[in-house]
Structures are given as C-alpha cells and as structure tokens.
Amino acid sequence: MVIRRLSVLGVGLLGGSIGLAAKSALSDFEIVGYGHRKATLERAKEVGAIDRIATKVTEAVEGADLIILCTPVGIFEPLIGEMVNVLKPGAIVTDVGSTKRSVVSLAEQTLPDHVHFVGSHPMAGSEKRGVEFARADLFQNAMCILTPTPRTDPKAEKEVTAFWQSLGMRTTRLSPEEHDRLLADVSHLPHALAAALVTMQSEKALTLAGKGFLDATRIAGGDGALWRDILMDNRDNVLASIGELKKHLGALEKLLSGEGRDELAKWLDRAAARRAKLLEQKLREINPD
C-alpha cells in the first residue's frame, strides 16, 4: 500500500504526534485531521501535524488509505458508525486505543467487508495532553501492540505494522483478549492504584511526601474521563487485577503480622531484583547498543 491520504481522527498528543512523525517518515501524501474542537485542529495545522482540516468524519475519511482513530476509546463507536458508508474499498482502519477487545469487536461487526480493520496500541504518550505536546519522536523505540484476530486480513496487518515501524516503533502481536488482560495488570491497575494512593492520604501526610511518593503517583496525573473510559472498558480484567493485588497485600500482611523477618526481606529483595532486571531490559530496548 502506498499511503496517499492519511486520516487522523482526534488530533491530541497521539494524533498530533502521528502527524508529525508521519511527515518526517513518509512523503507525497496528505494528512487530514478531524476533531471536535476547531482551535485544536487549527493549532495542529499550524504546527504541521496535519495538512487539511475536516470538520466532519465523513469528509475526513473520504478517499483515505489509512484511517487512525486517535480519540478517547469512549468515542470510537459513533466515529466508526459515521465513517461506515464513506470508506473507500481497500481502506485500512486502525486505532490507538489502550483497550482492544471492544474496538476490535465493534469494528469487525460494523465495518463493511471491503474495508480492513487492524487494532493497534502504540504504547507512547505522557500524562500531558494536547497537540501542543505532540512530537515527531514520540514513538521512537516505543512498543506498538497489534491485536489481529482470525478475521484480520494478513496484508492489512502487515501494512499497519509497517506504518508503525516507519514511525520508529517496535511491534508485537497479541490477541485483543490477551492484550486487555496483560495491560490491566501492568498499566490499568497501576494507574488506578496511584489514584487510590493519592486519595487515601491526609493533608498532613501529603506535606511529608517525598520524591518516592511523587514518582509512585505520577501516573495518577492523567485525564479522568480518558482513564475512566479505559478502566470501564476493561473493567472485568481490572477487577481481576485488583483481586490479584489484594492477594499479594494479604501475603504482605501475613509477613508483617508474623515473625517472618527473613521472608519479608527476601520478598522485598525479589521485587527489587525483578524491577532492576526489568529496568535493564527496558534500557536495552531503548538503546540497543
């Protein structure tokens, strides 16, 4: 596939960064941006993240080879509904949603047969929002999870994979089910937990918060509505993750209540070693040399 027209629906941090990154990676193509705020679209055009503003979804996706849903997960349903009759044959639709079961199932049920859907979760971003924080290098060396199903067109999956790779991303594949289960543990729960950790503090305790507390709760700084959509969309898995965490808190309570001093030190050391190994792996992924 040669992309002549790229359609970005939602030009916030991710949509804007996709525009900027695609501009520096690809050539001879047009990026059409759609969003519900005129000022944001104009700002996106100003910074060069999009070439043309579309004020309707139909206008934005018309004639597009690749359409990327970059709005919050909660808005995917009406977006897909609006584009159904306008997409050109062979068009590929993907998304940047943090949950995958619902959007994949919705797209597979709703989109016509002559259009291909491939779910994507580019794991890049920040607690900062808005096109003003968009950067061409946001995706560099970050991981993108593609979530094909037995119904996914292999060629379309290849094209979407190549697109994210052209933006500098590493890619991997998971089923939508496995994606949502693993992300609940490693992303959605930690986010909810950081919020709970902030919420439970007294004002006086917060005056004593150090760098450790600030780091541990940084991810609580995201947008409420956006994270509500993610947590609600994946709530069965998030509830299971909370259950799993509670089991480990129970084990900790037992260690604290008993006389298992050595065991507690070992439990803490194992966690520290595991995190150290993880950090090392992540640094190696970012700087392979």
Place this chain on the structure above:
Amino acid sequence: MVIRRLSVLGVGLLGGSIGLAAKSALSDFEIVGYGHRKATLERAKEVGAIDRIATKVTEAVEGADLIILCTPVGIFEPLIGEMVNVLKPGAIVTDVGSTKRSVVSLAEQTLPDHVHFVGSHPMAGSEKRGVEFARADLFQNAMCILTPTPRTDPKAEKEVTAFWQSLGMRTTRLSPEEHDRLLADVSHLPHALAAALVTMQSEKALTLAGKGFLDATRIAGGDGALWRDILMDNRDNVLASIGELKKHLGALEKLLSGEGRDELAKWLDRAAARRAKLLEQKLREINPD
C-alpha cells in the same frame, strides 16, 4: 554548642553525605566514622566524608559532641548499648532512622541523664546505597523531621535543628507517634505496594511495562533488609495503612462494578488534581523563588 567532634555511625549514602555536607558547612572540627566494613570506611575517608576511622563504637563516640546513628534502624539497639558508658556529659545523640517511636523510646530508656537524645528523620536519600553515591548537596532543601518528646531537652533539640539546617535542610517537628503514623501512609505503604505491584506481574505482562510502570515501582528498588527493618518496626501503622488502602480499592471496585461512570471520572480527576497541587507545592519548596 560548638561541634569539635562529630561521630557518624554507619558511613553509607546518608552517613557519607552528612560527612561531606558538614565539611562544607562547618569548620574546625573532626568527623569520626564507624562502620562494620573496613573497605567502606576507607572509601569514606578517601572521598573526604570522614577524617578518622574508628573500628569500635566506643572509640567512635569518645569525646564526640554530636553522634549521629546512620546505620539501618535494626542495628540501633546494639549501637546505643555499646556507647552508653563512653559518651561525654552534654553529648547529643541523634539518628537518621525512617521510623521514630522505637529509637526514641530506646534511647530515652537507655542513655544516661547527662546525654541528650533528639530523634531526626532527614528525608533525603535515593534507592542507591553506599558511600560512593554520597554527595554534599544531598540534604539541600530537603525536609528533616525532628521528633522531640516531653523528655527532650529543648536546647539539644535546638542544636540538632540548627545542625540539619546548616546542611541546607528545612525542618519540622512531629511526635514520634505521629511521625510513624503519617510516614506509614506516605512512604512505607507506597514502598511495600510498589513491591507488591512488581511481584504480582507475570513475565509476559512485564514485557509490556512502560515508563508509567517503571516510575510507579521505582521505590521498590531499595534494599530488602533495610526496608524490612522499617516495615517491621512500624508494622502496626503499616498494617493500618494497608487496611485504609483496601477501603479505597473497595470503593474503586464499587465504581467499576456499577454504572457510576461520572463518579469514576470525578474520583480520578480529584486524585489527579490533588497530585498536581502536591507537585506544585513540592517544586515551590525546592525552588522558593
């Protein structure tokens, strides 16, 4: 009080940094360092954190005006026991322990009447350990909590306060009980929670960990034995903090299970706003201008 001899028991990151910071803040005095590893003591002398090496506690505290316990909390008891008969009249003993009830009570019961104890908790440090990471500016603008009791000599408290301030610290006062209760919420629980968050992950989930997860678990990277001592010493409060967190997790489970979409977004937004305010306060404290 004019400090002519400062005794630092335990020359790791904190003890070493106290030595370096005191050297650049005070003059005409000697720092004696004690520790159980010869190599560490020699390294501390090499980098200028101490002037003289003592291989016995008695030798380290003899003639000292200010004695600072910088070993892990778990070793305070034998240390204090060994110094009892050697401390000179009017000597002031303080510590850098992360828990305060036990050390304050122990020191008040054990030390002779002609010696003054003032509990301190300088909230500076890092997950890095050892004198090789010691820095003269470690305490700059950080907070030191002093934990006087009705038995504390006001003049000694003033001297210890002035000492930490001379190292660049801001100071505040709490009772040992209040200190341990607040720190359980804002420091000890977050640490244990970060360890639980790492422990509960599957290997596969960890491969998908992003920057958010790494930040949220950074404090799990500390030394197991050191944190075991802290958690065990403060276990009644830590258990209460775990109980409090579980209540908030229960509230979250309820929001996720019901149809309270707006409430969940509000819960998340309130946490985000609270953390943003906290970050702002902390940045203002560090950079008052």
